[in-house]
Amino acid sequence: MSVRYEPVLWWRAKWVYDAVLILAAGLYVYLYIRVAPAYSEFTRPVDIQILRMRATGTCAFLMLTAILCIGPLARLDARFLPLLYNRRHFGVLTFAMALAHAWFVLDWYFNYSSTPKLIGLFTANTSYGQVLGFPFEIFGVFALAVLFILAATSHDFWLSFLTPPVWKALHMLIYPAYASVVAHIAFGYLQDVENGAFAIVVVGCAATVLTLHLITGLREGAKDAQGAAADESGWVEVGAPGDIPENRAKIVTLAGGERVAVFRYDGKVSAVTNVCAHQNGPLGEGKIVAGCVTCPWHGHQFDPATGRAPAPFTDKIATYRVRLLGGIVFVHEQANAPGTAAEPIILTTSAAEGA
Amino acid sequence: MSSDSRRSTFLFSAISAMGLVLGFVVAAFAISSTQDDPGRTGFQGGVKLRGVILAAPYPHLMTPPSAKYPQGRAIPLASANGKRGVGGQAKRLNGQIVELRGFIVRRGDGEMMQVTRRIRRAKDQTPFAMTKPTRLGRWRLSGEICDGQCVLGIMKPGRGLAHKACANFCIAGGIPPMFVTEKPVEGSQFMLLGGPDGGPMPASMYDKVGPFITVEGRLERRGNLLFFFIDPAKAEVR
Ligand code: FES
Numbered sequence: 001m002s003v004r005y006e007p008v009l010w011w012r013a014k015w016v017y018d019a020v021l022i023l024a025a026g027l028y029v030y031l032y033i034r035v036a037p038a039y040s041e042f043t044r045p046v047d048i049q050i051l052r053m054r055a056t057g058t059c060a061f062l063m064l065t066a067i068l069c070i071g072p073l074a075r076l077d078a079r080f081l082p083l084l085y086n087r088r089h090f091g092v093l094t095f096a097m098a099l100a101h102a103w104f105v106l107d108w109y110f111n112y113s114s115t116p117k118l119i120g121l122f123t124a125n126t127s128y129g130q131v132l133g134f135p136f137e138i139f140g141v142f143a144l145a146v147l148f149i150l151a152a153t154s155h156d157f158w159l160s161f162l163t164p165p166v167w168k169a170l171h172m173l174i175y176p177a178y179a180s181v182v183a184h185i186a187f188g189y190l191q192d193v194e195n196g197a198f199a200i201v202v203v204g205c206a207a208t209v210l211t212l213h214l215i216t217g218l219r220e221g222a223k224d225a226q227g228a229a230a231d232e233s234g235w236v237e238v239g240a241p242g243d244i245p246e247n248r249a250k251i252v253t254l255a256g257g258e259r260v261a262v263f264r265y266d267g268k269v270s271a272v273t274n275v276c277a278h279q280n281g282p283l284g285e286g287k288i289v290a291g292c293v294t295c296p297w298h299g300h301q302f303d304p305a306t307g308r309a310p311a312p313f314t315d316k317i318a319t320y321r322v323r324l325l326g327g328i329v330f331v332h333e334q335a336n337a338p339g340t341a342a343e344p345i346i347l348t349t350s351a352a353e354g355a
Numbered sequence: 356m357s358s359d360s361r362r363s364t365f366l367f368s369a370i371s372a373m374g375l376v377l378g379f380v381v382a383a384f385a386i387s388s389t390q391d392d393p394g395r396t397g398f399q400g401g402v403k404l405r406g407v408i409l410a411a412p413y414p415h416l417m418t419p420p421s422a423k424y425p426q427g428r429a430i431p432l433a434s435a436n437g438k439r440g441v442g443g444q445a446k447r448l449n450g451q452i453v454e455l456r457g458f459i460v461r462r463g464d465g466e467m468m469q470v471t472r473r474i475r476r477a478k479d480q481t482p483f484a485m486t487k488p489t490r491l492g493r494w495r496l497s498g499e500i501c502d503g504q505c506v507l508g509i510m511k512p513g514r515g516l517a518h519k520a521c522a523n524f525c526i527a528g529g530i531p532p533m534f535v536t537e538k539p540v541e542g543s544q545f546m547l548l549g550g551p552d553g554g555p556m557p558a559s560m561y562d563k564v565g566p567f568i569t570v571e572g573r574l575e576r577r578g579n580l581l582f583f584f585i586d587p588a589k590a591e592v593r
Contacts, residue, residue, distance in 0.1 A: 020372040024379040031380060036387035043395040047511045051387075058386050059379075066375065079367040108510075109521035112437030113528055124520040124527070125561075132566035132592050133519055191566075192515035197389035201382065 017086040021093055025063060029055045049108040054189070056101035058198070061181055063094040065205040068178055072212035075220070078285060081296050088154040091174075095147040102144055105137075136187035139180045146177035156278075164279055182206050223253055230255065230333045238262050238322075238329040241269055241347055249293075251284040254333050259284065260320050262331055263293060263304045268344040270304035271320035271331045277302075277338070278315065306341040396508030397461035402468065404430070405477060407485065408453045412549025412556070413531035414445035416455060416468065417578050419483040426486045429578030430459070431531040431547050433504050435469035438521075440529020444474045452477040460508040465533060465545025467503045488582075491541060491574040496583070497593065498536035500548065500556075500564045502526050506535060507545075519565030526564065532556050534570075534583050541574070546581035559587045566592045 032055035067090050074080040110120040125135040159167045230236045244250045244264035252260045259274035261284030274284045281297030292301035307319040316339030321332040324345045406418035414432040432441050454477050457470040502525035505513025526532045532548045548556045572585035
């Protein structure tokens, strides 16, 4: 298991990322509360307390929408990848914004009573049996709890402690949380407003998230469906070495759906699993840096020929056997155990050019 | 990475970052400036009133008829101290002449007094003539059950489904609930609610606070205020 908790390699401008996020969110809340209301002709201003709840609540929703768009965008266009590296900071910031929203609500709607705020939150409205008047706060509570769990376990310590599959499954809770936020808005604020502008924003956001995921899902599904068939002895055709860009990989989907990243580097060809040991990042979308396959997500590195992380790290990924036959690279569909060295293809100059 | 692809990655990231910030700026304006107008409400501080305090269905004060209020002015009462009513004091002093201090919140024809000090029994208990309640018969009305103080202006806005839990909280705390009708009925859009027995609104009606409902009940005018004694069995969310 990795002991590397600070793995960003390519993208050192973490703080720029955070600064942009804080700027966007801060500007949003400031403009929402202080500037924009001056442009609406209200007979009486909306209470500052209510402006605060609305500003932080809508901001958290927009942030969550943005977070969920980054994943599919990065799959559709690799240039979005840098946005993905630091997505966890984005998530933690969103949790903070949602928490502020919850705090402002508790401090206004559930304050000034002899009943404690948190008890009031769960007891003031119990109309669970009806659509109109449903205690929509509960949807918000669920989403906030999920955001809290995800923020609290966002550090790599938890990733290795829980193991990547468990961690990943846990973090998939973000989808039910998003659905819950949409329900929270739909059963709450949207029931009250006569002006439809925010309803349009909410529907637009949810539709964007859904469409982006559908497009990427369908694309990858289609790619996987045409999984390359192996011959009787289990060898799958990859293509000419020249088809693989230097220091990059060609991703091959096997009949079973697993993906293999076949890298060309330094006059050699090696194949490893496409799935990063860190957090299932797409290794085949990364490149060779300093002789190592470097994951595009957080920069974990692996020797392409052995599947092992360079010392002092100990992560391992599965490798695949490769061979060159008639100028065509083949990969064997049977994965080797993680960390098993596999003989790379040594390319002659002409083979490297795909001649 | 080649310097060319490094530059294009940088450019792309810079554009996405600018897009994000710009998107948030536009969204802030679009969402904030299209909020609904909370409407006109009024506030009058430093009010002193004298009249008979009555506890049912909810605490209210009945003042002697005057030029401005020929039938007398009936004004619902709540505590100025948070989401609390003045039910205890009203019960203790029920039917007696009291002096009140506080402030009045107002929206349209609806008003409520927030009592700031302990309610005191007036020294002078000389009774005054109060107009008899006028029975207006059974009505089926559409509108919203609100907690009186929020809807009249303590919160802006202070009604609707997003505010429902707060309204329940207030009503349970003893703040008089009011029915806000779609269109004025007998000249008023705001009426004090009560239960079929003339007491407070039954707790089963809490589920119907907030949404737009249709409800049947007995309508009565006492002083200048309408009282709507509703039948929980005849209430439905529309
Ligand atoms: S480095 Fe995090 S998933 Fe690969």
